[in-house]
Amino acid sequence: MSEQKTLWDYAKYAPRAPLHGHVLVGVDGSDQAVRALDRAVAEAQARYAPLEILHGWPWAKHGAPEAETGERDEPSLVDRAHHVLESAVARVRERAPELDVVATLSPEPAASELVRRGERAALTVVGNRGWGEFTTPLAGSVGLRVAAHCAGPLLVVRGDLADSSYGRPGHETVLVGVADHTDADAARFAFEEAQQCGAHVQILHASTFAALLGSHGPVPAEQLQADLATEIRRADAVPRTAVATVREKFPEVEVQIDTVWGGAAEALVEASRAAGAVVITTHRRHSRGLGRRLGPVAHALLHRAHCPVVLVPAA
Incomplete structure (x- = not known):
């Protein structure tokens, strides 16, 4: 008869008090999670911060697992979870032996535990597994649920496999979308990241001719031209005013400010082709029966961006 094991046999991975100011990454053994782990390692190194690797119950909706009995040929769910964390820790030790690493196997669902522990993290990192499979913001993806509820900055690793971190050759731009002064926190995050990796910041503001579209009746050509100017x-x-204070704090960071005419989502998705990361403010909405939902720009980027996406919650 095989040995009975439960989560608590692996005491070194038992949940503990959340760290503070660390980088938190969720892993589940998938290729996307490995990419997220590698990116989290780079972020922790840049911040000289501890790294917490979290694996939540994949079976949480069925309740906590009971001790297994009887003969079995396949590894138990607990054994597999143990292996996921062991492999993740070994990968970090090989790539960054200097990092302070904490590995946690939680009895809570991955999304809720990432949100809870992310409250004290400098940055939470997740992969983009399943982003393209859903058409609604809260349709089952762990990453989407974390994005809709996280209290701190969230980095979702998207883009090509080879481009897992910004500051690399050909990807020396941190792109930030700015609508108005409420995006100051996102801009600050972008400047901090650019300073850490020696990149420059591209500030992108999308606008429409709202004042002109509201006109009634024919408008003389001279007036139309003046209104347009x-x-x-x-x-x-708008973008210059919105980030003026932030720019003063990072005078060594090179800045490019662009204003485009059209929708913000399309403009940011297209600009993300040449960026190492795109940073935006998360403006969440409450929907009856669905809880918090992401705004259309965040939703578009999480599904279609060509590089990693950083969501900074609105103050």
């Missing part, structure tokens, strides 16, 4: 000046001033 005024609207262009106003739009160009």
Whole structure:
């Protein structure tokens, strides 16, 4: 008869008090999770911060597992979870032996535990497993649920396999979407990241001719031209004003400010082709029966961006 094991036989992985100011990464043994782990290692190194590797119950919706009895040829779910963490820790030790690493096997669902522990983390990192399989924001993906509820910055690893971190050749841009002054925290995060990896910041502001679209009746050509010039000046001033204070704190970071005409989602998705990461503010909405939902720009980037996406919750 095989030995009976439960989660608590692996005491070194038992849940513990959350760290503070660390990098938190969720792993589940998938290729996407390995990419997220590698990125989390790079982020922890850049911050000189501890790294916490979290694996939550994949079977949490069925309740905590009972001790197994009888003969079995295949590893138990607990054994597999143990192996996921062992493999993750070994990979980190090989790549970054200097890092302080904590590995946690939690009896809670992965999404809720990532949200809870992420409250004290400097950054939470997840892979993009399943992003393209769903059409609604809360349709079962762990990453989407974390994105809809996380209290701190969340990095979702997207893009090509070879481009797992910014600051690499050909990807020396941290892109940040700015609509108004409420995006100051996202801009600050982008500047901090750019400073750490020697990249420059591209500030992108998308605008429409809202004032002109509201006009009624025919407009003389001279007035239309004057209104158009005024609207262009106003739009160009928005991102400069919104990040003025942040720029003063990072004078050594090179900045490029672009204003485009059209939808923000499409503009950011296209600009992400040449970026190492795209950073935006997360503006969440409450929907009856669905809880918190992401805004359309965040949702579009999580499904279609060509590089990692960083979501910074609105203050």
